[in-house]
Amino acid sequence: MTQGGNAPLTATRVTVEVTAPKPLDVSGLLLTEAGKVRSDADFVFFNAPEGPGVTHRPAAGGAPDAITVDTAALPSEISKVVVTASLDDTTATFAGTEPTATVRDAASGEVLVTFTPPRLGRETALVVVEVYRRGGSWKVRAVGQGYANGLAGIATDFGVSVEEPDRTAAPAAAAPPKPLAPPTAPTAPAPPAAPGALTKVTLDKGKVNLVKGGSVSLEKNGKPFLSAVRMGLGWEAAGRGRNIDLDASCIAFDAQRNKIETAWFMKLNVFNGAIAHSGDSLTGEGTGDDEAITVHLDGLPPEVCGLVFVVNSFSGQKFTEVKNAYCRLLDAGSGQELVRFDLSHAEARTGVVMCKLIRQFSGEWVMTAIGEYVDAKTARAMVKPAAAML
Incomplete structure:
Protein backbone atom coordinates (compact mmCIF):
# COMPACT_ATOMS: atom_id res chain seq x y z
CA MET A 1 0.00 0.00 0.00
CA THR A 2 1.04 3.60 -0.52
CA GLN A 3 0.54 6.38 1.99
CA GLY A 4 -3.12 7.39 2.11
CA GLY A 5 -4.28 4.23 0.37
CA ASN A 6 -6.86 1.85 1.75
CA ALA A 7 -7.96 -1.75 1.26
CA PRO A 8 -10.93 -3.83 2.45
CA LEU A 9 -10.30 -6.30 5.26
CA THR A 10 -11.07 -9.87 4.28
CA ALA A 11 -10.81 -11.15 7.85
CA THR A 12 -12.76 -10.27 10.99
CA ARG A 13 -9.69 -10.55 13.23
CA VAL A 14 -6.45 -9.04 12.00
CA THR A 15 -3.01 -8.69 13.52
CA VAL A 16 -0.89 -5.65 12.68
CA GLU A 17 2.82 -6.35 13.09
CA VAL A 18 5.31 -3.47 12.93
CA THR A 19 9.00 -4.06 12.37
CA ALA A 20 12.04 -1.79 12.05
CA PRO A 21 15.83 -2.04 12.41
CA LYS A 22 15.48 -0.37 15.83
CA PRO A 23 13.50 -1.68 18.86
CA LEU A 24 9.87 -0.52 18.82
CA ASP A 25 6.85 -0.29 21.07
CA VAL A 26 3.58 -0.84 19.22
CA SER A 27 0.27 0.46 20.57
CA GLY A 28 -3.40 0.73 19.61
CA LEU A 29 -5.94 3.47 20.31
CA LEU A 30 -9.70 2.96 20.01
CA LEU A 31 -11.31 6.10 18.61
CA THR A 32 -14.86 7.35 18.24
CA GLU A 33 -16.21 9.30 15.27
CA ALA A 34 -14.83 12.43 16.97
CA GLY A 35 -11.32 11.01 16.57
CA LYS A 36 -10.75 10.70 20.33
CA VAL A 37 -10.56 7.92 22.90
CA ARG A 38 -13.50 7.58 25.29
CA SER A 39 -11.08 7.27 28.23
CA ASP A 40 -7.49 6.27 28.91
CA ALA A 41 -8.74 2.65 28.95
CA ASP A 42 -8.98 2.87 25.14
CA PHE A 43 -5.17 3.05 24.96
CA VAL A 44 -3.78 -0.49 24.51
CA PHE A 45 -0.02 -1.04 24.89
CA PHE A 46 2.58 -3.09 26.76
CA ASN A 47 1.46 -1.90 30.22
CA ALA A 48 -2.26 -2.21 29.40
CA PRO A 49 -2.41 -5.05 26.84
CA GLU A 50 -6.17 -5.67 26.83
CA GLY A 51 -8.97 -3.48 25.51
CA PRO A 52 -12.45 -4.12 24.11
CA GLY A 53 -11.74 -5.93 20.84
CA VAL A 54 -8.04 -4.94 20.83
CA THR A 55 -5.02 -6.72 22.35
CA HIS A 56 -1.28 -6.07 22.45
CA ARG A 57 1.19 -8.88 21.75
CA PRO A 58 4.73 -8.25 22.97
CA ALA A 59 7.70 -9.19 20.84
CA ALA A 60 8.88 -12.73 21.60
CA GLY A 61 10.49 -15.67 19.88
CA GLY A 62 11.29 -13.69 16.75
CA ALA A 63 7.73 -12.36 16.43
CA PRO A 64 7.50 -8.54 16.51
CA ASP A 65 5.33 -6.30 18.67
CA ALA A 66 1.78 -6.37 17.32
CA ILE A 67 -1.78 -5.21 17.83
CA THR A 68 -4.67 -7.59 17.14
CA VAL A 69 -8.06 -6.10 16.27
CA ASP A 70 -11.23 -8.15 16.48
CA THR A 71 -13.65 -5.98 14.52
CA ALA A 72 -16.65 -8.05 15.64
CA ALA A 73 -15.82 -7.36 19.30
CA LEU A 74 -15.27 -3.60 19.02
CA PRO A 75 -17.88 -1.43 20.79
CA SER A 76 -20.42 0.12 18.43
CA GLU A 77 -19.25 3.65 19.20
CA ILE A 78 -15.68 2.85 18.10
CA SER A 79 -15.18 3.78 14.45
CA LYS A 80 -11.45 3.14 14.09
CA VAL A 81 -8.37 1.70 15.74
CA VAL A 82 -5.07 3.44 15.04
CA VAL A 83 -1.87 1.42 15.35
CA THR A 84 1.19 3.39 16.43
CA ALA A 85 4.90 2.68 16.75
CA SER A 86 7.41 4.52 18.93
CA LEU A 87 11.13 4.02 19.39
CA ASP A 88 12.46 2.51 22.62
CA ASP A 89 15.42 4.90 22.44
CA THR A 90 13.87 8.35 22.92
CA THR A 91 17.05 9.99 21.56
CA ALA A 92 16.77 8.11 18.26
CA THR A 93 14.63 8.96 15.22
CA PHE A 94 13.06 7.01 12.36
CA ALA A 95 15.36 8.68 9.80
CA GLY A 96 16.57 5.98 7.44
CA THR A 97 14.84 3.21 9.41
CA GLU A 98 11.24 3.46 8.26
CA PRO A 99 9.09 0.75 9.90
CA THR A 100 6.98 -1.73 7.96
CA ALA A 101 3.46 -2.71 8.97
CA THR A 102 2.25 -6.18 8.00
CA VAL A 103 -1.48 -6.81 8.36
CA ARG A 104 -2.31 -10.49 8.72
CA ASP A 105 -5.40 -12.64 9.06
CA ALA A 106 -5.13 -13.38 12.80
CA ALA A 107 -6.48 -16.91 12.32
CA SER A 108 -4.40 -18.13 9.38
CA GLY A 109 -1.41 -15.77 9.45
CA GLU A 110 -2.00 -14.89 5.78
CA VAL A 111 -0.55 -11.51 4.80
CA LEU A 112 -3.34 -9.18 3.69
CA VAL A 113 -1.43 -5.93 3.07
CA THR A 114 1.91 -4.31 3.90
CA PHE A 115 2.90 -0.66 4.21
CA THR A 116 6.22 1.15 4.59
CA PRO A 117 5.95 4.95 5.00
CA PRO A 118 7.88 7.30 2.73
CA ARG A 119 11.24 8.65 3.89
CA LEU A 120 11.09 9.89 7.47
CA GLY A 121 13.22 12.41 9.35
CA ARG A 122 13.18 13.47 13.00
CA GLU A 123 10.04 11.52 13.89
CA THR A 124 10.26 9.41 17.06
CA ALA A 125 6.73 8.02 16.88
CA LEU A 126 4.35 7.22 14.07
CA VAL A 127 0.69 6.49 13.39
CA VAL A 128 1.38 3.57 11.06
CA VAL A 129 -2.03 2.28 9.94
CA GLU A 130 -5.65 2.52 10.97
CA VAL A 131 -8.42 -0.08 10.90
CA TYR A 132 -11.66 1.79 10.30
CA ARG A 133 -15.35 1.22 9.75
CA ARG A 134 -16.91 2.42 6.48
CA GLY A 135 -20.59 1.67 6.15
CA GLY A 136 -21.06 -1.91 7.24
CA SER A 137 -17.52 -3.06 6.43
CA TRP A 138 -14.03 -2.63 7.82
CA LYS A 139 -10.98 -1.38 5.95
CA VAL A 140 -7.32 -0.69 6.61
CA ARG A 141 -5.61 2.57 5.64
CA ALA A 142 -1.90 3.38 5.30
CA VAL A 143 -1.25 6.50 7.37
CA GLY A 144 2.45 7.13 8.10
CA GLN A 145 1.93 10.34 10.11
CA GLY A 146 4.97 11.12 12.26
CA TYR A 147 5.49 12.90 15.58
CA ALA A 148 8.73 14.30 17.01
CA ASN A 149 7.56 14.19 20.64
CA GLY A 150 7.20 10.45 20.89
CA LEU A 151 4.23 8.35 21.85
CA ALA A 152 3.11 11.05 24.29
CA GLY A 153 2.47 13.38 21.35
CA ILE A 154 0.29 10.82 19.59
CA ALA A 155 -1.61 9.94 22.75
CA THR A 156 -2.30 13.59 23.55
CA ASP A 157 -3.61 14.21 20.03
CA PHE A 158 -6.16 11.43 20.51
CA GLY A 159 -7.28 12.50 23.97
CA VAL A 160 -5.21 10.29 26.30
CA SER A 161 -4.14 12.05 29.53
CA VAL A 162 -0.36 12.36 29.65
CA GLU A 163 1.34 13.89 32.68
CA GLU A 164 4.95 14.88 33.14
CA PRO A 165 6.66 13.11 36.07
CA ASP A 166 7.42 15.08 39.24
CA ARG A 167 11.18 15.28 39.08
CA THR A 168 11.51 17.25 42.33
CA ALA A 169 10.09 14.48 44.52
CA ALA A 170 12.28 11.87 46.16
CA PRO A 171 12.13 8.49 44.44
CA ALA A 172 10.42 6.86 47.44
CA ALA A 173 7.66 9.43 47.37
CA ALA A 174 7.13 9.37 43.65
CA ALA A 175 3.61 8.62 42.44
CA PRO A 176 3.00 5.29 40.72
CA PRO A 177 3.73 5.49 37.00
CA LYS A 178 0.91 6.43 34.68
CA PRO A 179 -0.10 3.87 32.04
CA LEU A 180 1.74 5.95 29.44
CA ALA A 181 5.36 6.79 30.18
CA PRO A 182 6.29 10.03 28.40
CA PRO A 183 9.63 10.30 26.62
CA THR A 184 12.69 11.74 28.32
CA ALA A 185 12.05 15.41 28.98
CA PRO A 186 14.02 18.36 30.39
CA THR A 187 13.60 19.33 34.04
CA ALA A 188 10.65 21.55 33.18
CA PRO A 189 7.82 20.60 30.83
CA ALA A 190 8.78 21.52 27.28
CA PRO A 191 6.62 24.20 25.64
CA PRO A 192 4.48 23.02 22.71
CA ALA A 193 6.78 24.63 20.14
CA ALA A 194 10.11 23.67 21.65
CA PRO A 195 13.12 24.55 19.46
CA GLY A 196 14.07 21.69 17.21
CA ALA A 197 10.71 19.93 17.44
CA LEU A 198 9.37 18.65 14.16
CA THR A 199 6.12 20.36 13.26
CA LYS A 200 3.95 19.84 10.25
CA VAL A 201 4.67 22.45 7.62
CA THR A 202 1.46 24.05 6.34
CA LEU A 203 0.51 27.13 4.34
CA ASP A 204 -0.46 29.10 7.45
CA LYS A 205 2.50 31.47 7.10
CA GLY A 206 2.38 31.90 3.35
CA LYS A 207 4.69 30.68 0.60
Missing part, protein backbone atom coordinates in the same frame (compact mmCIF):
# COMPACT_ATOMS: atom_id res chain seq x y z
CA VAL A 208 6.95 27.71 1.37
CA ASN A 209 10.31 27.04 -0.31
CA LEU A 210 11.06 23.33 -0.30
CA VAL A 211 14.36 21.56 -0.43
CA LYS A 212 14.80 18.05 -1.75
CA GLY A 213 12.85 15.64 0.46
CA GLY A 214 10.89 18.43 2.17
CA SER A 215 7.10 18.28 2.51
CA VAL A 216 4.27 20.75 3.01
CA SER A 217 0.62 20.10 3.80
CA LEU A 218 -1.91 21.89 1.62
CA GLU A 219 -3.94 23.02 4.58
CA LYS A 220 -4.31 26.35 6.37
CA ASN A 221 -5.53 26.95 9.91
CA GLY A 222 -6.13 23.23 10.32
CA LYS A 223 -8.43 22.88 7.32
CA PRO A 224 -7.89 21.97 3.66
CA PHE A 225 -6.88 25.22 1.99
CA LEU A 226 -7.46 24.59 -1.69
CA SER A 227 -9.65 22.51 -3.92
CA ALA A 228 -7.79 23.36 -7.15
CA VAL A 229 -4.04 23.84 -7.60
CA ARG A 230 -1.76 24.37 -10.57
CA MET A 231 1.68 22.82 -10.83
CA GLY A 232 3.92 25.01 -12.93
CA LEU A 233 7.13 23.54 -14.31
CA GLY A 234 9.83 25.58 -15.96
CA TRP A 235 13.35 25.55 -17.30
CA GLU A 236 15.65 27.71 -19.38
CA ALA A 237 16.69 27.00 -22.92
CA ALA A 238 20.21 25.68 -23.34
CA GLY A 239 22.98 28.06 -24.27
CA ARG A 240 24.54 28.59 -27.68
CA GLY A 241 21.13 28.91 -29.34
CA ARG A 242 20.09 25.31 -28.76
CA ASN A 243 16.55 24.45 -27.69
CA ILE A 244 15.51 21.47 -25.62
CA ASP A 245 12.04 19.95 -25.81
CA LEU A 246 11.10 19.02 -22.26
CA ASP A 247 7.70 17.55 -21.38
CA ALA A 248 5.93 17.84 -18.05
CA SER A 249 3.47 15.13 -17.05
CA CYS A 250 1.32 14.11 -14.10
CA ILE A 251 0.94 10.40 -13.32
CA ALA A 252 -1.91 9.30 -11.05
CA PHE A 253 -1.51 6.17 -8.93
CA ASP A 254 -3.75 4.04 -6.73
CA ALA A 255 -2.96 2.64 -3.27
CA GLN A 256 -1.03 -0.29 -4.78
CA ARG A 257 1.26 2.06 -6.79
CA ASN A 258 -0.52 1.06 -10.00
CA LYS A 259 -0.84 3.77 -12.63
CA ILE A 260 -4.41 4.88 -13.24
CA GLU A 261 -3.92 7.75 -15.73
CA THR A 262 -1.31 10.12 -17.14
CA ALA A 263 -1.86 13.73 -18.15
CA TRP A 264 0.79 14.70 -20.72
CA PHE A 265 1.09 16.41 -24.08
CA MET A 266 -0.54 13.44 -25.84
CA LYS A 267 -3.52 13.43 -23.44
CA LEU A 268 -4.17 16.86 -21.97
CA ASN A 269 -7.24 16.03 -19.86
CA VAL A 270 -7.94 13.05 -17.61
CA PHE A 271 -10.63 12.24 -15.04
CA ASN A 272 -13.16 14.42 -16.90
CA GLY A 273 -10.88 17.43 -16.63
CA ALA A 274 -9.94 17.00 -12.96
CA ILE A 275 -6.35 17.04 -14.22
CA ALA A 276 -5.70 19.35 -17.17
CA HIS A 277 -2.39 19.91 -18.98
CA SER A 278 -1.66 23.34 -20.51
CA GLY A 279 -0.09 21.92 -23.68
CA ASP A 280 3.38 21.23 -25.03
CA SER A 281 6.29 23.68 -24.92
CA LEU A 282 8.90 22.71 -27.49
CA THR A 283 11.76 25.02 -26.46
CA GLY A 284 11.52 26.35 -22.93
CA GLU A 285 11.76 29.87 -24.29
CA GLY A 286 10.12 32.86 -22.61
CA THR A 287 9.53 33.77 -18.99
CA GLY A 288 7.34 32.01 -16.46
CA ASP A 289 6.17 28.42 -16.47
CA ASP A 290 6.85 26.47 -19.64
CA GLU A 291 4.14 23.91 -18.93
CA ALA A 292 1.45 23.80 -16.25
CA ILE A 293 -0.88 21.11 -14.95
CA THR A 294 -4.06 22.07 -13.10
CA VAL A 295 -5.49 19.62 -10.58
CA HIS A 296 -9.01 19.88 -9.16
CA LEU A 297 -8.38 17.88 -6.01
CA ASP A 298 -12.06 17.55 -5.15
CA GLY A 299 -12.76 16.10 -8.59
CA LEU A 300 -10.27 13.23 -8.39
CA PRO A 301 -11.70 9.72 -8.08
CA PRO A 302 -11.35 8.26 -4.58
CA GLU A 303 -8.99 5.57 -5.83
CA VAL A 304 -6.38 8.22 -6.71
CA CYS A 305 -3.99 8.26 -3.75
CA GLY A 306 -0.90 9.84 -5.27
CA LEU A 307 0.07 12.22 -8.08
CA VAL A 308 3.66 12.33 -9.31
CA PHE A 309 4.86 15.25 -11.46
CA VAL A 310 7.70 14.40 -13.83
CA VAL A 311 9.70 16.12 -16.57
CA ASN A 312 11.49 14.29 -19.34
CA SER A 313 13.68 15.31 -22.25
CA PHE A 314 11.77 14.16 -25.32
CA SER A 315 14.57 15.41 -27.57
CA GLY A 316 17.08 13.26 -25.72
CA GLN A 317 19.45 15.89 -24.34
CA LYS A 318 20.63 15.44 -20.77
CA PHE A 319 19.52 17.63 -17.89
CA THR A 320 23.09 18.88 -17.57
CA GLU A 321 22.21 20.91 -20.68
CA VAL A 322 19.15 22.44 -18.99
CA LYS A 323 19.30 25.50 -16.74
CA ASN A 324 17.20 26.45 -13.75
CA ALA A 325 14.60 23.68 -13.73
CA TYR A 326 11.92 24.19 -11.08
CA CYS A 327 8.38 23.35 -10.09
CA ARG A 328 5.96 25.52 -8.17
CA LEU A 329 2.49 25.01 -6.78
CA LEU A 330 -0.05 27.79 -7.23
CA ASP A 331 -3.60 28.56 -6.16
CA ALA A 332 -5.42 27.78 -9.42
CA GLY A 333 -7.95 30.53 -8.74
CA SER A 334 -5.76 33.49 -7.78
CA GLY A 335 -2.47 32.42 -9.34
CA GLN A 336 -0.72 32.99 -6.00
CA GLU A 337 2.49 30.97 -5.67
CA LEU A 338 2.29 28.74 -2.59
CA VAL A 339 5.20 26.31 -2.81
CA ARG A 340 8.41 26.36 -4.84
CA PHE A 341 11.14 23.79 -5.40
CA ASP A 342 14.24 24.73 -7.41
CA LEU A 343 16.56 21.96 -8.54
CA SER A 344 19.99 22.83 -7.19
CA HIS A 345 21.92 20.47 -9.43
CA ALA A 346 21.53 18.45 -12.61
CA GLU A 347 22.57 14.98 -13.74
CA ALA A 348 23.39 13.65 -17.19
CA ARG A 349 20.06 11.83 -17.53
CA THR A 350 16.89 12.42 -19.52
CA GLY A 351 14.15 12.41 -16.87
CA VAL A 352 13.51 13.84 -13.44
CA VAL A 353 10.80 13.09 -10.88
CA MET A 354 10.11 16.58 -9.56
CA CYS A 355 7.55 16.14 -6.77
CA LYS A 356 4.52 14.24 -5.57
CA LEU A 357 1.14 15.02 -4.03
CA ILE A 358 -0.10 12.34 -1.61
CA ARG A 359 -3.63 12.12 -0.23
CA GLN A 360 -3.43 11.61 3.55
CA PHE A 361 -5.76 9.47 5.68
CA SER A 362 -7.38 12.70 6.90
CA GLY A 363 -8.20 13.80 3.34
CA GLU A 364 -5.56 16.52 3.20
CA TRP A 365 -2.90 16.53 0.48
CA VAL A 366 0.84 16.79 1.12
CA MET A 367 3.41 17.91 -1.45
CA THR A 368 6.93 16.47 -1.24
CA ALA A 369 9.91 17.65 -3.29
CA ILE A 370 11.76 14.71 -4.87
CA GLY A 371 14.24 15.88 -7.54
CA GLU A 372 15.49 12.41 -8.53
CA TYR A 373 16.94 11.90 -12.02
CA VAL A 374 16.26 8.80 -14.13
CA ASP A 375 16.86 7.58 -17.68
CA ALA A 376 13.52 8.13 -19.40
CA LYS A 377 12.54 10.24 -22.41
CA THR A 378 8.75 9.82 -22.31
CA ALA A 379 5.98 9.87 -19.73
CA ARG A 380 5.41 6.17 -20.30
CA ALA A 381 9.00 5.43 -19.30
CA MET A 382 8.58 7.58 -16.17
CA VAL A 383 5.78 5.43 -14.67
CA LYS A 384 7.93 2.74 -13.08
CA PRO A 385 10.50 5.05 -11.43
CA ALA A 386 7.72 7.40 -10.31
CA ALA A 387 5.82 4.53 -8.65
CA ALA A 388 8.97 3.52 -6.78
CA MET A 389 9.20 6.99 -5.24
CA LEU A 390 5.67 7.11 -3.82
